[in-house]
Amino acid sequence: MNIVITGSIAFDYLMSFPGDFLEHVKPERIQKLSLSFLVDEMRKQRGGCAPNIAFSLALLGEHPIVMGTAGLDFGEYRIWLESSGVDTSGIKIVPDVFTASFFVTTDQQQNQIASFYTGAMAHARELSFYDFDRPVDLTIVSPNDPEAMDKYPAECKALGIPYIYDPSQQIVRSSPTSLRNGVEGADILIVNDYEFELLKDRTGMTDADVRAAVNRAVIVTLGAEGALIWADEKIKVPAVPPQQIVDPTGVGDAFRAGLIKGLALGLPWEVCGRIGSLAATYVLETHGPQTHYYTLPEFVSRYREAFGEDAFTSII
Numbered sequence: 001m002n003i004v005i006t007g008s009i010a011f012d013y014l015m016s017f018p019g020d021f022l023e024h025v026k027p028e029r030i031q032k033l034s035l036s037f038l039v040d041e042m043r044k045q046r047g048g049c050a051p052n053i054a055f056s057l058a059l060l061g062e063h064p065i066v067m068g069t070a071g072l073d074f075g076e077y078r079i080w081l082e083s084s085g086v087d088t089s090g091i092k093i094v095p096d097v098f099t100a101s102f103f104v105t106t107d108q109q110q111n112q113i114a115s116f117y118t119g120a121m122a123h124a125r126e127l128s129f130y131d132f133d134r135p136v137d138l139t140i141v142s143p144n145d146p147e148a149m150d151k152y153p154a155e156c157k158a159l160g161i162p163y164i165y166d167p168s169q170q171i172v173r174s175s176p177t178s179l180r181n182g183v184e185g186a187d188i189l190i191v192n193d194y195e196f197e198l199l200k201d202r203t204g205m206t207d208a209d210v211r212a213a214v215n216r217a218v219i220v221t222l223g224a225e226g227a228l229i230w231a232d233e234k235i236k237v238p239a240v241p242p243q244q245i246v247d248p249t250g251v252g253d254a255f256r257a258g259l260i261k262g263l264a265l266g267l268p269w270e271v272c273g274r275i276g277s278l279a280a281t282y283v284l285e286t287h288g289p290q291t292h293y294y295t296l297p298e299f300v301s302r303y304r305e306a307f308g309e310d311a312f313t314s315i316i
């Protein structure tokens with residue numbers, strides 16, 4: 001099965017602030033905001049939605065193809081992905097610019113302040129599904145260059161490729177028309193609860209409109225509350241309690257990886273959601289989106305502890 005993962009490719013600069021941002025934000029002074037936080041920890045990590053999703057999918061035994069653009073600093077990242085089981089043949093290097101970079105500082109309350117430098121990602125619009133030499137069975141359109149996020153759904157519809165529409169944090173950057181085009185004809189829409197409200201606000205669509213526009217399911221993730229999968233009926237999927245919460249960066253991407261694994265195996269919705277929940281929990285327990293590790297048997301055994309026997313444990 002050829003699974004193509006589109007989305008940003010980025011380095012994450014993760015910093016921790018040993019305090020509470022809100023104590024430093026004075027409401028009477030916000031006309032001119034100038035804040036500087038002395039951080040005591042910084043990690044440079046491999047990130048971006050597409051490699052994050054692909055990395056967890058590879059741990060789950062798939063060999064996903066990443067489609068995206070990266071910059072002159074990508075060399076070591078490519079080796080890492082290839083050695084993790086990700087097919088990087090769909091990644092194009094843009095000379096003379098850096099790979100997109102995400103700078104995020106997290107405080108003690110898990111509040112975050114972030115900036116995203118686009119870099120090579122702005123060229124993702126130059127890639128095309130028409131250039132693939134293999135048939136594509138399933139793809140996901142994850143946060144990326146806004147023009148690329150308009151182009152890919154249109155191409156998928158023209159080519160008959162089922163796509164998961166994952167506009168997430170790019171909803172604020174997308175026009176109502178772009179969002180509607182992405183939602184309409186998507187195989188699956190996936191967003192978190194906040195993004196779902198934002199999407200409806202921006203498009204003027206109701207819950208029912210959104211559901212009617214999407215072919216198979218609307219999936220809304222609910223953080224520690226798990227997820228809601230709205231296929232023929234609404235299915236509530238529980239989260240898997242983490243042993244410890246270290247860093248939430250990348251949980252959403254890992255959930256998508258688990259979901260796609262379930263879809264690749266043709267499993268029922270609630271099982272796909274459970275795989276997503278457990279894949280997300282592993283990411284919550286480590287710093288950054290690609291530092292977790294498990295073998296497939298380890299994953300299945302923890303899955304069994306969380307959910308008991310089901311269609312997933314019986315076919316793996």
Ligand SMILES: Nc1ncnc2c1ncn2[C@@H]1O[C@H](COP(=O)(O)OP(=O)(O)OP(=O)(O)O)[C@@H](O)[C@H]1O
Pocket residue numbers: 168191192193221222223224225226227238239240241242245248249250251252253255276277278280281284
């Ligand atoms: N505190 C938690 N405990 C257990 N599972 C969690 C927790 N937070 C998130 N998850 C899991 O991760 C999934 C996605 O989380 P969430 O809805 O917060 O996504 P998100 O807001 O898109 O995350 P991201 O910050 O990666 O964009 C949830 O459906 C759940 O399975």
Ligand SMILES: [Mg+2]
Pocket residue numbers: 168169192252253
């Ligand atoms: Mg998210």
